[in-house]
Amino acid sequence: MQAGSVIRALGALAQEHRLAVFRLLVQAGPEGMPAGALAEAIGVPASSMSFHLAQLANAGLVAQRRQSRSIIYSADYAAMNCLMAYLTENCCGGAACVPAADCSPPVSEAKDVA
Amino acid sequence: MQAGSVIRALGALAQEHRLAVFRLLVQAGPEGMPAGALAEAIGVPASSMSFHLAQLANAGLVAQRRQSRSIIYSADYAAMNCLMAYLTENCCGGAACVPAADCSPPVSEAKDVA
DNA sequence: CCTATAATTCGAATAATGTTGAAATAACGT
DNA sequence: ACGTTATTTCAACATTATTCGAATTATAGG
Numbered sequence: 001m002q003a004g005s006v007i008r009a010l011g012a013l014a015q016e017h018r019l020a021v022f023r024l025l026v027q028a029g030p031e032g033m034p035a036g037a038l039a040e041a042i043g044v045p046a047s048s049m050s051f052h053l054a055q056l057a058n059a060g061l062v063a064q065r066r067q068s069r070s071i072i073y074s075a076d077y078a079a080m081n082c083l084m085a086y087l088t089e090n091c092c093g094g095a096a097c098v099p100a101a102d103c104s105p106p107v108s109e110a111k112d113v114a
Numbered sequence: 115m116q117a118g119s120v121i122r123a124l125g126a127l128a129q130e131h132r133l134a135v136f137r138l139l140v141q142a143g144p145e146g147m148p149a150g151a152l153a154e155a156i157g158v159p160a161s162s163m164s165f166h167l168a169q170l171a172n173a174g175l176v177a178q179r180r181q182s183r184s185i186i187y188s189a190d191y192a193a194m195n196c197l198m199a200y201l202t203e204n205c206c207g208g209a210a211c212v213p214a215a216d217c218s219p220p221v222s223e224a225k226d227v228a
Numbered sequence: 229c230c231t232a233t234a235a236t237t238c239g240a241a242t243a244a245t246g247t248t249g250a251a252a253t254a255a256c257g258t
Numbered sequence: 259a260c261g262t263t264a265t266t267t268c269a270a271c272a273t274t275a276t277t278c279g280a281a282t283t284a285t286a287g288g
Contacts, residue, residue, distance in 0.1 A: 003133065010128035013205075014121055015276085026205055035235060045278055050236050052276090069234045069285050080206055084198065091127075092194055093140050103115055103196040129246085149265060162247055164266050169245095183255050183264045 001086040005060065009083045012059035017042055018052045025062060025075040032074030034067075115200045119174065123197045126173035131156055132166045139176060139189040146188030148181075 013019050021038055033041075039049035053073055056062040060079045065072050127133050135152055147155075153163035167187055170176040174193045179186050 003130075007128055007130060007133060010124050010133075011275095013201075014124035014128045016117075016121060017276095019117065019121060019124075019205075023205055026207055036233095039235095046235065047237085047278055047280090048276075051278095054236085055275095066235095066285090071235060077206065080201070084201060084206070087127075087194070087198060091133075091137055091140055092191065092198070103192075103199055125245095131246090150263090153265095159248060160265065161249075161267085165246075165248095168266085180254085183262095185265060 001082045006083060006086050006090075008059040009061060009079070012055050012061055015052070015055075017044060017048075018056055021049075021052060021073075022056060022061060022075060025073060026077075026080075028074070030074055032063075032065075032072040034070035034072050036070065038073065115196045120197065120200050122173040123175060123193070126169050126175055129166070129169075131158060131162075132170055135163075135166060135187075136170060136175060136189060139187060140191075140194075142188070144188055146177075146179075146186040148184035148186050150184065152187065 013022060020042055024038060024041060025032060035049055035053060036046065038053070039046045042049065044052075053062065053064070056073075057064060061076055061083075062073050063076050065074075127136060134156055138152065138155060139146060149163055149167060150160065152167070153160045156163065158166075167176065167178070170187075171178060175190055175197075176187050177190050179188075
């Protein structure tokens with residue numbers, strides 16, 4: 001995976017609605033969900049959802065197929081795997097960066113640090 | 115890890131210069147690198163680098179410490195691990211999404227798209 | 229052919245990010 | 259205190275993202 005693709009993929013996921021959509025699609029499995037259902041689930045107008053889905057598709061994170069009048073989107077698990085692989089190999093130095101890591105929130109998470 | 119933190123981390127890495135900086139810092143190891151060296155390595159003015167480093171720090175991906183006149187930045191491996199963990203658990207469904215995955219570029223990828 | 233449904237594209241406003249030089253801050257040596 | 263070096267902060271500007279209604283395209287059924 002090339003740096004350019006990685007940046008597109010990261011950028012696609014670095015947005016509230018799109019991250020939510022992608023997670024919905026992962027949960028939905030290979031069957032996927034139609035665009036309209038996603039728009040309703042997330043609570044954005046159809047045109048906005050279309051924009052976000054285009055970003056995810058451009059990043060290669062979702063696939064689309066037409067089924068009658070609906071367009072069904074589904075998560076591309078392989079692409080997600082590739083992204084993870086890149087982050088592991090090229091950003092984490094080829095192995096689990098650090099033995100364990102806690103991952104529990106340090107304080108309140110409300111104000112964030114500087 | 116919270117969705118908000120994840121979005122900040124993804125957004126921090128979803129930028130050419132910042133991804134490059136982060137990878138440099140990972141390579142540099144725990145010793146890290148001073149801001150000036152990073153600016154020169156990437157080829158951006160000091161004020162721009164400062165901006166990007168602030169984004170990475172805000173996302174919790176890098177740590178900073180002062181050493182004499184320099185401020186040394188270093189990758190926070192644990193944070194990267196947490197991000198990976200979130201992506202795996204919440205986006206890939208708790209396991210390696212798909213058995214293998216090829217990850218080889220489809221065409222030339224030389225020019226990269228937009 | 230006409231109507232209804234499902235999505236996308238267009239366009240134009242608003243918001244968020246990225247860039248940079250100049251000024252401010254911090255640490256050091258003299 | 260002064261000058262030098264290393265970085266950050268400020269402020270103005272440029273670029274890119276996001277939002278969403280209206281218009282458009284595509285499919286299906288009478």
